Amino acid sequence: MNIQGKNKFVDFMKRFGVYVGVAMVILIVSLTFGIMALTGGGNEPDVPVVTKPLEFSLPMQNASIIKDFSSTELQENKTLNQWEAHLSIDFSSEEGAVFSVLDGTVESVTKTYLQGNIITIKHAEGFISQYSSLGDELLVSAGDTVTAGQKIGVASTSASGETDLGSHLHFTLSKDGKKVDPNNYLDLQNK
Numbered sequence: 639m640n641i642q643g644k645n646k647f648v649d650f651m652k653r654f655g656v657y658v659g660v661a662m663v664i665l666i667v668s669l670t671f672g673i674m675a676l677t678g679g680g681n682e683p684d685v686p687v688v689t690k691p692l693e694f695s696l697p698m699q700n701a702s703i704i705k706d707f708s709s710t711e712l713q714e715n716k717t718l719n720q721w722e723a724h725l726s727i728d729f730s731s732e733e734g735a736v737f738s739v740l741d742g743t744v745e746s747v748t749k750t751y752l753q754g755n756i757i758t759i760k761h762a763e764g765f766i767s768q769y770s771s772l773g774d775e776l777l778v779s780a781g782d783t784v785t786a787g788q789k790i791g792v793a794s795t796s797a798s799g800e801t802d803l804g805s806h807l808h809f810t811l812s813k814d815g816k817k818v819d820p821n822n823y824l825d826l827q828n829k
Contacts, residue, residue, distance in 0.1 A: 692763060694739045694823045695786040697809045698793065701731035703826070704803055707819045716802040725817040726770075726810040728803055734792045736807050738784040739767050739824065746780050753808065754796025759784060763813070770808035771797035 651658070705713065705728035712721040742761035749755050755772040773794035778784060793807040800808060811820040 692740060692761070692765070692823075693786070694825070695737055696824060696826075697736055697739050697767075697769065698729045698731045698807055699733060699735065699737075701729040701807075704728045704730045704806060705800075707821060709817075709819070715800065717798075717800055726808050727820050728800065729807045729809060730793070730803070730805065734773075734794075734805065735789050736769055736772060736791045736793055738786060738788045738790055739811075740765060740786050742767070742784055744778045744780050744782040744784060744790075747776055747778065749796075752797065752799035754794065754798065755791070757790055759790075764815075766812045768810040768812070770810070771795070771800065771806055 705724055707727050708724045710723075713724045714720075715722055715724075738759055740759075740761040742759040742765075745758045745760045745766070747755075747757055753770040755770070755774065755776060757769045757772060757776060757778060759767050759769075761767065769790065771794060772791040773796065776791045778790050784790060793805050795801060795805050797806075797808055800806070809820060811818055811823060
């Protein structure tokens with residue numbers, strides 16, 4: 639009985655062996671291309687990617703924090719006579735110069751009644767920095783490329799929503815569309 643089973647298999651392979659072989663080649667080629675597509679094609683050589691962590695500069699030199707970031711405790715805004723979360727840091731310094739905290743591209747230069755003159759800069763890794771309450775002489779325009787530490791303007795009293803703070807920089811930092819605490823990124827020990 640075993641011999642008859644062998645003969646049937648041999649007969650089957652004689653009749654359909656070419657088709658079985660072609661089907662196996664197609665299956666192997668399909669699997670190979672499928673695996674290559676999932677792993678990126680295999681055409682690029684393995685090159686180690688060296689990433690350098692972002693190094694933030696300070697937005698003002700020799701500055702004092704006059705109102706710190708707070709997302710959990712309400713702070714009084716004396717100008718508007720209200721209590722609010724303060725998702726920014728307000729800086730003041732005698733020099734008044736304001737600098738970009740990272741390399742980036744100026745996304746916009748705008749002015750609002752409550753925040754005054756505003757420069758918004760887009761950076762790597764999903765960061766966006768915003769500098770409000772700036773004077774009228776802004777040193778960059780939308781589309782400009784800036785470097786970390788480059789002077790972009792001067793702090794002022796242009797933010798009508800915080801006149802009680804005097805001349806200052808209202809600095810906001812966002813990552814991936816969400817406001818984050820600049821204290822976690824800026825080396826404020828050396829302000």
